[in-house]
Amino acid sequence: MQFKKKKIFEKIIKNGDYSLVYPVLSVFFKTNYEKKLSLKLVGTLVKKKNFKKSVHRNRIKRLLKASFILNKSILDKYIINQNYYIILIYKAFYLPKFKDVNESIISIFNKKKSLLKQLTSIGPKNFNCKS
Template sequence: MDSTYSKKERLKSKKLIEQMFKEGCSVSVYPLRLVYLKTTFTDNVIIKAGVSVSKRHFKNAVDRNKIKRLLRESYRLNKPLYFNNFSTHCAFMILYIGNEKPTFKQIDIKMKLLLDKFHKDICKK
C-alpha cells in the first residue's frame, strides 16, 4: 500500500457515516478517536477514511482546517506501516476530541498509537 490519500480513499458517503456512528466500534487514544465499521466497497479500495474536528472546541474554521490537515497528513504517512497486509474492508473516521491546538509531532505520535490499537482490536475479532 502506497503512502497516498487519494480521492477514492476518502470517506464521503453520508449514509455510510451515519451507519458507522450507529453500528460501528471505536478506539480512543486521547486526543484522537477512531470509529470504524467493517463493510465492502464497489471500487478496489480496502480502507476509506475521513477526519473530523469539533466545531464546539474550535470556533474558527482556520483552526479546524489546520488540525484536519495535520490528521490527514499523519494518517497518510502511517498508513503503509499498519495497512500494508490488511485484507479486511473497513470505513473509519478519525475524530480530534481534544481542546487545545496540537503540533504535528503530537498528532503523529498519537496517530501511531491509535492505529496500533485499532490493528490489535480488529485482529482480535
C-alpha cells in the same frame, strides 16, 4: 454522491468500533460494499464549539489527514481481503502539534493491528475439528 456519503457516515458512527488515544478518537467500520480492498478515510471531525475559527479547524483536519496517510502502511498488511472505513475525531480543546496527532494515530493503528493479528491467527485453519 453527497447523499451516499452521508448514509455511509451515519452507519459508521452508529455501528463502528471506537478507539480513543487522546486527543484523537477513531471509528473503524468493516464493510463489504466496495470491490477494491483498502483502508479509506471517510472523514475528519473537529467540533466548531471547541474551535470557533475555521482556520484552526481546517489545520487540525489537515494534520489528521497527513498523519493518516503517513501511517496507513501500519495496517495495510493486516487488512487482507477486507474493507475498512475510518473516521478520525479530534477531542481536545487546544491546537495540536503534528507530533501529538501523529503519536496518537500510530498508537491507535498499533492497537487495531494487534486485534487484527489475533483475528487472523484464530482463522478456520487453526481450529481442530474432529468429526
